[in-house]
Amino acid sequence: MLVLLPLLVPLATALLCALAWTTPRLQRAISAGGAMLLLFCSLALLWQVMTQGVITLTAGNWPLPFGIAFTADHLGTALVLIAALMLSITLLWQESAADPAPVSPALHPLLHGLVAGSAAAFLTADLFNLYVWFEVSLICALGLLVQGGSLRQLDAALKYFVLNLVGTLLLLAAVALLHAATGQLNFTALGEVVSRLDHSIKLPLLGLLMLAFLIKAAAFPFFAWLPVSYHTLPAPVLALFSALLTKIGICALLRTIAGVFFPAPELLFTLLGWIALLSMVTGVLGAAYHWDMRRILAFHTISQIGYILLAIALSSRAGNAAAIFFALHHSMVKAGLFLVAGLIYCQAGHYDLRRIGGLYAAKPGLAVLFLMLALSLVGIPPLSGFWGKYLIISESFNQGEYLWAGVALFVGFLTLYSMAKIWLEAFWKPHPDRDWRPPTEARTAPAYAGLCMLVLVTLWVGLVPERLLLFVSDAAATLQGGVP
Amino acid sequence: MIWAVALALGTVIAAGTYLLLSRDLLRCLIGLVLFGNGINLLLFTSGRLTSSLPPIIDAGDTVLAATANPLPQALVLTAIVISFALMCFSLVLALQIIQLAGSDDVARLRASEPPSPDGIKPALEEPS
Numbered sequence: 036m037l038v039l040l041p042l043l044v045p046l047a048t049a050l051l052c053a054l055a056w057t058t059p060r061l062q063r064a065i066s067a068g069g070a071m072l073l074l075f076c077s078l079a080l081l082w083q084v085m086t087q088g089v090i091t092l093t094a095g096n097w098p099l100p101f102g103i104a105f106t107a108d109h110l111g112t113a114l115v116l117i118a119a120l121m122l123s124i125t126l127l128w129q130e131s132a133a134d135p136a137p138v139s140p141a142l143h144p145l146l147h148g149l150v151a152g153s154a155a156a157f158l159t160a161d162l163f164n165l166y167v168w169f170e171v172s173l174i175c176a177l178g179l180l181v182q183g184g185s186l187r188q189l190d191a192a193l194k195y196f197v198l199n200l201v202g203t204l205l206l207l208a209a210v211a212l213l214h215a216a217t218g219q220l221n222f223t224a225l226g227e228v229v230s231r232l233d234h235s236i237k238l239p240l241l242g243l244l245m246l247a248f249l250i251k252a253a254a255f256p257f258f259a260w261l262p263v264s265y266h267t268l269p270a271p272v273l274a275l276f277s278a279l280l281t282k283i284g285i286c287a288l289l290r291t292i293a294g295v296f297f298p299a300p301e302l303l304f305t306l307l308g309w310i311a312l313l314s315m316v317t318g319v320l321g322a323a324y325h326w327d328m329r330r331i332l333a334f335h336t337i338s339q340i341g342y343i344l345l346a347i348a349l350s351s352r353a354g355n356a357a358a359i360f361f362a363l364h365h366s367m368v369k370a371g372l373f374l375v376a377g378l379i380y381c382q383a384g385h386y387d388l389r390r391i392g393g394l395y396a397a398k399p400g401l402a403v404l405f406l407m408l409a410l411s412l413v414g415i416p417p418l419s420g421f422w423g424k425y426l427i428i429s430e431s432f433n434q435g436e437y438l439w440a441g442v443a444l445f446v447g448f449l450t451l452y453s454m455a456k457i458w459l460e461a462f463w464k465p466h467p468d469r470d471w472r473p474p475t476e477a478r479t480a481p482a483y484a485g486l487c488m489l490v491l492v493t494l495w496v497g498l499v500p501e502r503l504l505l506f507v508s509d510a511a512a513t514l515q516g517g518v519p
Numbered sequence: 520m521i522w523a524v525a526l527a528l529g530t531v532i533a534a535g536t537y538l539l540l541s542r543d544l545l546r547c548l549i550g551l552v553l554f555g556n557g558i559n560l561l562l563f564t565s566g567r568l569t570s571s572l573p574p575i576i577d578a579g580d581t582v583l584a585a586t587a588n589p590l591p592q593a594l595v596l597t598a599i600v601i602s603f604a605l606m607c608f609s610l611v612l613a614l615q616i617i618q619l620a621g622s623d624d625v626a627r628l629r630a631s632e633p634p635s636p637d638g639i640k641p642a643l644e645e646p647s
Contacts, residue, residue, distance in 0.1 A: 163594055170601045177608065186619040190630040193544075193612055200551060200605065201539075207598060208558045214591070215565035263631050325641055389643060 037083060038092040038107045038158065040076040041115045044069060045122075045151035052143040059138065066143040070123045073150070077119040081112045085506070089513050091160065100224030106160040109510030110359055114157040114286055117366045121278040122150045124485035128271035128374065131482035133381035136269040139182055146275065148175035153279040157286050160222045162210050165287060169203045169251070172283060179272050180264060191264040198260035202250030209244040216240060226295030226515070238300045245292050245303055251284030254344055255314040258337045262321065265336075266329040266386075270377025273329065274370040277336060285343055285362050289514060293347045293355055297516030308348035312442050314341030319449040326388045328376040328461070331453055332369065335412065338446060339365045345443060346427045349434055351518045356511035357426035360503065364411070364419045364496065371408045371489035375401065378482055379461055382473045388457065393466035397473045400483075402462045404490050409454040411493045414447050419496035422504070520568055528564070532557035544616065544623040548609050555602040559595050566591035 048069025055062040084090060084107050093102035125146060129135045136142055152172030159165050173196075180192035214220060216236060217228040229237060246257075253261040261281070265273055292299050292307075318338025322331045343365070346358035376386060382398055383391035395402045411418035414425075424447060431440035496503055511517060535557055538550025566588030574589040576582070617623045620630065633642045 163597075167597060167601070170605070174605065174608065177612075181612065184615075186616065186630040188631075189612060189616045189619065190628055193609075193616060193628075194631065196605075196609060196612065197539075197547070197551060200555070204555050204558050208561055210594075211558065211562035211565040211591075214562075214594075215567075267631055326643075327641070330641075387643060 036092070037076070037080050038090050038105045041073060041080060041119070041158065042151050042155040044073045044076055045147040045154065048073075049144040049147035049151060052147060056140045059140065062140065062143050066147065067126055069147060070119070070126050074116075074119040074123055077112065077116040077154075080107055081116050083107075084109060084112045100219055100221035103164050104160040104221055105155075105158045106222075107158055108513045109506060110286060110289060110514065111157040113359075113363055113506070113510065114282055114366070115154045117282075117363065118150050118154050118157070118279055120488075121275050121366070121370055122146065124370075124374075124488060125271040125275045127481045127485045128274070128377070130478075131381075131480070132478045133374075133482040134270040134377040136179075136272050137182060141178060142182065145175045145178040145182075146272070148172075149179065149275065149279065153283055156283045162213065162220045162222065162225065162291075164220075166203060166206050166210055169206065169283065172280070173199055173203060176276065176280065179276075180268065182272075183267070183269075188267045191267040195260045195264040198250065198257070202247050202257070205243060205250065206247035209240065209247055212240055212243065222290060222295045226297075229296055230298075234300065238302065241292060241296055241299050241303060245288065245307070248284045248288040248292070249310065249344075251281070252288065252340055252344070253281050253284070253337055254310050254340055255317050255337070258314070258318070258340075261336060262330060262333045265333040266327060270374055270380070273377075274373045277332075277373055278366040278370040281336060281340055282362055282366055285340070285347075285358070288344075288347060289355060289358060292516075293350065293358075294514040294516040297350075299350075304348050304350045307344055308436070308439060311341045311344035311348055312439060314338065314344060315442060315446040316341075319446050319453070322453045323449060323456075326460075327386050328379065328388060328457060329373065329386055331457065332372050332376060335450065335453065336365075336369055338450065339369065339412075341446070342424070342427055342443060345439055346430065348439075349427075349430050349436070350516075351430065351434065352508075352511045353426070353430045353433070353517075355514055355517045356504075356507040357423070357430055359507045359510050360426055361423035363503070363507070364423045364493070367489050368408055368411045368420060368493055371486060371493070372405075372412065374482070374486050374489070375405045375408060378479065378486065379405075381477055381479060381482070383461065383466065384471070388460035390467060391461050392464040393462075393471065394473075395462040404483075404486055405462070406458070407490050408493065409458065411497065413451045413454055417497045419493045419500070421497065422500045426504075521564075524560075524564055524568060528557055528560050531560065542625050544613050544625050544628070547625060548606075548613055551609070552602070552606050555606075559598050559602065562598055563591055563595040 051065045052062050055065055089108045091104055091106045093104045149172055152168050152175055156168035177192055177196055219225045219228055250257040315338050318334050321334035325331050343358045343361050346354045378401055380386050383394055385391050411420040414420040428440045428443050531553055535550045535554030538546050541547050570585050570587055572586040574583055574586040635642050
């Protein structure tokens with residue numbers, strides 16, 4: 036039962052919030068209560084998975100492989116915990132004046148719906164069920180994108196919608212073809228039957244599946260939906276999006292291609308490696324071009340997705356562990372950076388770096404928080420990003436992929452460049468408007484509290500990485516894929 | 520029979536893809552709907568085209584006779600409901616965009632990506 040709570044709690048909360056449509060105060064109270072309960076449930080689930088191992092629940096007591104199964108393994112539970120944490124921070128942030136989402140009766144139901152869809156996609160062990168949860172999170176994300184109602188936001192929502200829907204339809208096609216070829220939908224059962232299939236059938240089927248997940252994960256060259264839509268969102272919703280949406284694709288990729296379908300055709304992993312390299316490079320170059328902080332960070336997301344895909348492409352157990360570590364690290368650090376951008380917007384009045392400045396003198400505390408997250412993203416020890424990159428690059432060297440490791444290191448320098456750009460422009464240089472003073476009465480305490488939580492987590496992971504390193508190696512072992 | 524269905528499926532998906540590449544926003548969405556319905560049909564046929572008998576176990580029997588495969592039918596029903604809901608949403612979205620932008624040309628729809636003034640530097644963001 037505990038396995039299903041991370042999706043039942045947000046679904047019930049979304050429903051109750053929708054029923055309390057007319058009373059915003061009641062809605063906020065229900066929403067906060069639901070988020071707390073979700074956080075508690077996901078902590079309990081994580082504790083149980085860490086002490087007792089993987090838990091599987093099959094709906095209606097049907098025997099496997101007929102029943103629809105939910106499996107709480109290390110990867111899924113950790114991502115669910117991050118989703119719950121990010122939801123709490125988002126709701127906390129809503130109480131501040133730092134670019135909160137516009138108040139609307141649909142906001143809270145959609146936020147909880149998005150978390151429910153993502154959490155279920157992290158936990159499901161059934162391919163068709165995965166498609167359904169993809170669609171649930173897609174429709175909730177669309178609802179959040181159109182909240183403002185301006186042409187800019189609607190245009191972003193349209194592009195997000197078309198590109199993501201093509202992705203989910205390709206997933207549905209892959210589900211149909213896999214079901215036609217094997218008669219199974221359960222991940223474990225599929226894995227067994229697919230390994231006996233002929234190579235000439237296996238390659239196109241798994242290739243189509245991988246393509247669908249790569250669109251969801253915003254990899255090169257399918258990433259267009261991400262930089263076109265992220266910058267139209269208010270800061271707290273943006274942080275939640277960046278922590279969840281691309282991770283759905285990554286989690287599904289780890290579960291299937293790198294997990295139960297192992298050994299998938301070698302060609303797929305080679306292809307994935309090159310896609311990863313191109314994602315890393317195009318993402319970081321796009322970030323170098325832009326001046327809007329949200330666009331810079333959105334392009335960095337593509338580059339960081341490249342790192343995760345590179346680790347998956349190494350197709351070893353250590354590579355999968357590195358990918359999981361990096362995905363967990365990236366969810367929190369990138370969300371934190373988007374939140375810093377929201378605070379910078381609140382203090383300096385703009386997201387465009389050319390219109391702001393002088394924040395180091397005015398807000399040294401914010402500068403320190405930004406610096407920690409930015410250096411973690413670049414991969415400077417002793418922050419969490421260092422361990423993520425270290426795992427990926429050392430595993431590339433171990434496998435003799437010197438080119439891949441070299442590109443990963445080079446992209447790290449370019450990441451440093453755009454983080455330095457934000458630092459120099461927003462914090463170091465004087466504000467272009469001489470009469471500018473940071474607003475004194477803006478309510479930012481809840482925003483700082485949420486941000487500090489994320490910074491503390493990245494510091495903790497960076498300084499004491501042993502626990503998480505052990506955890507991700509357990510997680511990679513339970514995926515059943517990768518050369519040990 | 521299976522070849523006729525395969526040909527029809529391919530035609531629907533090809534027509535959908537063709538319309539999806541159109542510059543007209545509504546055509547583009549109709550293409551998306553066709554594409555989705557083609558894939559729904561693919562899902563439906565994944566259980567093979569066998570009998571048209573309903574999958575009901577007669578009184579006294581314990582196993583199914585030669586009937587249609589019920590699982591793909593259940594799956595495709597879910598997929599149809601989802602694609603119908605998304606189609607409704609997308610049509611409302613498209614109408615709102617056409618009204619606000621005054622154009623249904625997808626290539627001119629660049630509200631979320633303002634063109635750069637000199638082709639090199641990104642446009643300076645307007646204060647929102």
